[in-house]
Amino acid sequence: MLLVVDNGSIYTKQLIDFLTKKNISFEKYIPHILDLNSLEKYESIILSGRRKNDKKINEVNSKIINFSIKNDKKLLGICYGAEILALTLGGTIRKTKSIQKGNETIDLLQNNLITNNLINVFESHAFEISKLPNVLIPIGKSDNCNYEIIQYEKKLIFGTQFHPEMTSDGNDLLEKFCSL
Numbered sequence: 001m002l003l004v005v006d007n008g009s010i011y012t013k014q015l016i017d018f019l020t021k022k023n024i025s026f027e028k029y030i031p032h033i034l035d036l037n038s039l040e041k042y043e044s045i046i047l048s049g050r051r052k053n054d055k056k057i058n059e060v061n062s063k064i065i066n067f068s069i070k071n072d073k074k075l076l077g078i079c080y081g082a083e084i085l086a087l088t089l090g091g092t093i094r095k096t097k098s099i100q101k102g103n104e105t106i107d108l109l110q111n112n113l114i115t116n117n118l119i120n121v122f123e124s125h126a127f128e129i130s131k132l133p134n135v136l137i138p139i140g141k142s143d144n145c146n147y148e149i150i151q152y153e154k155k156l157i158f159g160t161q162f163h164p165e166m167t168s169d170g171n172d173l174l175e176k177f178c179s180l
Contacts, residue, residue: 115176
C-alpha cells in the first residue's frame, strides 16, 4: 500500500488521477490528520508539493522522512517533498531568481532505478535545493536547477524538484517508483 501525503499542492489531483488510472492501491492523508504511528503499514510514501510554508507540515514531513530512512521505506518527495528531504538531512534551499514554471528537460547524471532517459517534465516552484547533504546524490539536472532528481545513498528514497504527475515522462518515473 502506498501513502500519499497531501501537502496542499495544486497538482495533487493529477497525482491521484494517475495512481487511480494505474490501479495503484493508495491512501491519501493531509499531514495534520496523519497518524504517524500507522506509517509501518505502508510499503512506500509520496510527499506532494505544497502551496505555502507551514511549520507543522514541515515537522510531519521530516518525521516521515526519518521514519523512511530508519525503516527502509521507499519514498518519493515531489517539489517541496524533495526540498524538505534535503532540509531534513542538513541541506539548504533558496528562493529562485524567478519563478520556475513550464516545461523543462532533465539530463541524467547517472544510472538510477526511476528513469533511464533524458526526460521532459513540468516545473512549478519558487524555491530550489541549493546545497545537498552528503547522503543525497544528484542524479538529474536541468539548465535551471542542479538538483532536479536526487537519491539517498543506497536507499529507495528519491526527490524530484519538478512535478512528475504533470507529464508523460514524469508519469513513467512515477510508475517506475511505484513498481520498485
